[in-house]
Structures are given as structure tokens and as C-alpha cells.
Amino acid sequence: xxxxxxxxxxxxxxxxxxxxxxxxxxxxxxxxxxxxxxxxxxxxxxxxxxxxxxxxxxxxxxxxxxxxxxxxxxxxxxxxxxxxxxxxxxxxxxxxxxxxxxxxxxxxxxxxxxxxxxxxxxxxxxxxxxxxxxxxxxxxxxxxxxxxxxxxxxxxxxxxxxxxxxxxxxxxxxxxxxxxxxxxxxxxxxxxxxxxxxxxxxxxxxxxxxxxxxxxxxxxxxxxxxxxxxxxxxxxxxxxxxxxxxxxxxxxxxxxxxxxxxxxxxxxxxxxxxxxxxxxxxxxxxxxxxxxxxxxxxxxxxxx
Numbered sequence: 001x002x003x004x005x006x007x008x009x010x011x012x013x014x015x016x017x018x019x020x021x022x023x024x025x026x027x028x029x030x031x032x033x034x035x036x037x038x039x040x041x042x043x044x045x046x047x048x049x050x051x052x053x054x055x056x057x058x059x060x061x062x063x064x065x066x067x068x069x070x071x072x073x074x075x076x077x078x079x080x081x082x083x084x085x086x087x088x089x090x091x092x093x094x095x096x097x098x099x100x101x102x103x104x105x106x107x108x109x110x111x112x113x114x115x116x117x118x119x120x121x122x123x124x125x126x127x128x129x130x131x132x133x134x135x136x137x138x139x140x141x142x143x144x145x146x147x148x149x150x151x152x153x154x155x156x157x158x159x160x161x162x163x164x165x166x167x168x169x170x171x172x173x174x175x176x177x178x179x180x181x182x183x184x185x186x187x188x189x190x191x192x193x194x195x196x197x198x199x200x201x202x203x204x205x206x207x208x209x210x211x212x213x214x215x216x217x218x219x220x221x222x223x224x225x226x227x228x229x230x231x232x233x234x235x236x237x238x239x240x241x242x243x244x245x246x247x248x249x250x251x252x253x254x255x256x257x258x259x260x261x262x263x264x265x266x267x268x269x270x271x272x273x274x275x276x277x278x279x280x281x282x283x284x285x286x287x288x289x290x291x292x293x294x295x296x297x298x299x300x301x302x303x304x
Contacts, residue, residue: 094106094107096127098128100128100129100138100141100283101140103184103235104182105124105180105182107124108122109124109178109180109239110122111178111241111249115259117249117256120147120241121147121148122176123146123151124145124180125145125154125291125292126144127142127143127144127287128141128281128282128286129141129281129284130280130281137185138184138185139183140181140183140184140192141181141182142182142281143180143284144179144270144288145177145179146175146178147175150175154173155293158292158293159293160293164292166285166289170267170270170271170274176241177270179270180238181237181238181239181240182236182238183233186233187232188231189229189231192238196223197220197224199280200220200223202272203264204217216264216265223250223260226250226258226260228250228252228257237253237254238251238252240266242270243259244266244267247259247261247262248260248269
């Protein structure tokens, strides 16, 4: 049996021990030790760190096979159990699948309360893929959500595909809006974060002469500080909640990253998806209009 296969339980133990959805440090370590006890590797904590180092131990091929099965089952069970412990922005009810990426987006999105941020139940308005147009590469799927019962209000500025002022709907909203984003490929958090930062810098450049650009730059730095730093994997889930007149709440994999207190930053993010001129995802904007004006077909033109 290959070393890659026989070392799998140990690698699973190591991965579980550092998994952000695991319950606590002591629980992770205990489960990881159980996993590694039947493998060819044992793992013990590094002094002063929540890490692991290996000590090679030989085992028979048959025992390694059994360990692989046991470790994989235990690892999966641990992750399932841990999802109960962490508050999550959880899909409720049916989902829709973005045909461009295969990502599933919930029709109803329940975001739990955290600190002084209230809980909300959102409904999906529209979705689409963000593409790198030159190469036609799908970067992520993204959905726009409004609070339950606010669909008609959000649609009030849309009478046809040629007369749908989504920017006006955004400007008039006094209730939170949400973005649900699912990466279509593995990437780095910095890569995704920097794309949003470019959006904010464009908004700063277009701000009027009365704008306090130093303060706006401080807000961008706050956003960078709370944005997750872990690797971004295909299928990960990001939730951004725009809190009008207050700021932008960020969640990654069910973990609340915090609220960026800023009266403009959250609005600027949503405006970049809703604007008529070069929206971040033309497919998202077209789908939004199709849902708001369902009898009018919308032509998609990738312009960015």
C-alpha cells in the first residue's frame, strides 16, 4: 500500500485538529489523537501552539486499511457534529443551482444574530456568475437577497428590462440586503478581498469634493482587517449583509468576521453589482431583472 494511502488517517487527524468548524481545541485534539492512534502516524501538540508534529510508526497494511475507513468516518462525523456548534448563515428550504458553476444558492437565507447585529430571514431575488470575461472563467456564483416580504418594494423601480433602476432601489432601502457568494475555484482570500478593495477604491475616486477620503480609506482598511485570511476553497460560503447607515457585516463558512462600521462601504459593494454601467456580474444583474420583471426577456452582454 502506498505511503499516501497509509498516511491518510494521520492527515485527517491533522486536518480535523485545525479545522475552523471543530468544536474546541481540547475536543479537536482528543478526536485527532483517536484518529491517529490506528494510523502509521501519531500526532502530538507542538509546545505552545495549536499545531501537530508527526512520529513515524509502522503498522501492517491491513490495519492501515481499517484505519483509513475509521478515520474518514470519524472525521466526517466530527465535521457534521461541529456544524451544530457554530452559528451559520444557513440555507433554508429549496435551493437553486447556478448552471454556470454548479453552485447551490438557498432561496431563503437565515442569518443569525451576532453581537448587536440582528437576525434576518432573506429571500433570493436573483443570481449569476462572476466571470473573467477575457478568458470566460467563472470566478464565483453570487446571489442578491432582500428581507422576506420586501420583494415588491425592491421591484418598485422596475417596469421593464429597459426601465429597471436597481440603483434607485438600493438608495431607497432602509432594511438590510444580503449577498451570498460561492467561489467556483480554489483561490486565496487575498485575491477575493483585493477584488472588493478595487471596487471600494473606484467608489472613493468617484466621490464628490465634500467626501472625507481619508476616512473612506480608513474604512477600506477596516474591511481588509476583518476579511478572512484562510485559503478560499471551491464551495466555500461568504455572506455580506448591508446594514443601511451603519456598515457591512461579513461571514465566512458560518463564522462571523465582524461588522465594518461605515455608512458608505456596504452600499458601494451592492451598487457595484446592481449598477447599469459595467456591473461586476452582468449575468446577476440580468437575472435580477428577469425575476423583478418576469415577463420580459433580458439579453446579457458581458462588458467588464
